[in-house]
Amino acid sequence: MEVVARLDHVTKTYGRIVALDAVSIAIPQGVTAILGANGAGKSTAIDILAGLRRPTSGRVEVLGGDPASLAVRARLGLSPQATALPWRLTVAETLHLLAAHYTDPIAPTALADRLDLAGIWDRRNGTLSGGQRRRVVLASALVGNPDLVFLDEPTTGLDVESRDLLWAAIEKVAAEGRSVLLTSHNMPEVERLASHVVVIAGGQVSQVGSVDEVCANVGLHLVEAEVPGPLPEPVTAHAVRIEPVGARTRLYTTDPDATVRALVRHDVPFRAIRVDRVGLEEAIRTAAEAKPSHEPLRTA
């Protein structure tokens, strides 16, 4: 596994708040998502990896060097959560200005095609909608032809069309062999884009692995079907959670075979049954509930 970035026993404190507590992570080549509740420490981890903040203690290595060094920063692209684009510049001026800072930039016009910027090319940034601004921010992160791109909640608040356009652009970035490190609270987005996940809880790493590993590690399967009325006890015996979803019922079960067998044996007239691995959202929620010992954010 090629590692593109690494935190080694990194602690970051803001006054008495311990935002990251001796965190060690190796970010592999590809698309990795850093997940966790609000305030878990995701943006702090990204900022440190992007060279925007220094850790209080511990070691950071990105693309084989120090992310604060010019040599490494020239190979990074950054799309932070809150970005102040120069208000009075047009989209074209912004991208040409940024491109001029790099030795081997992507042509701004190529980014215009990829991110559907033609219609807003001569508009001032200050007049753009939220979705249009996001596209310009992503273009700004890519214009330097980076090897590693940081995307902090890239599609929060976007409509479906804008989100799909950004997803396609991010997939293209990954297909070109660039690595991407993103944060998101949207699990379908993470399942679509990321191959690896790092889950942070209370400033510490609680889970790490491929999306499939994290989903499998929780030891649960989903059995979903249309069933009439309450289910007999043998059907629910292996279920750790039962959720009605419209006309359907979801059983999160430790033994999907036994659950389906019980439906048949007890003559429950089910329709349109689906047996699947649990999704990332359920896997992370279940793992968090199984480990209530996750320390809340501590203060120094």
Ligand SMILES: Nc1ncnc2c1ncn2[C@@H]1O[C@H](COP(=O)(O)OP(=O)(O)OP(=O)(O)O)[C@@H](O)[C@H]1O
């Ligand atoms: N500049 C700062 N000064 C003081 N405290 C900070 C600062 N930045 C972050 N924190 C605190 O550090 C902790 C981690 O914050 P961080 O922004 O890294 O979390 P996050 O996981 O990115 O959250 P969110 O999902 O809400 O964006 C929080 O308790 C936050 O209040």
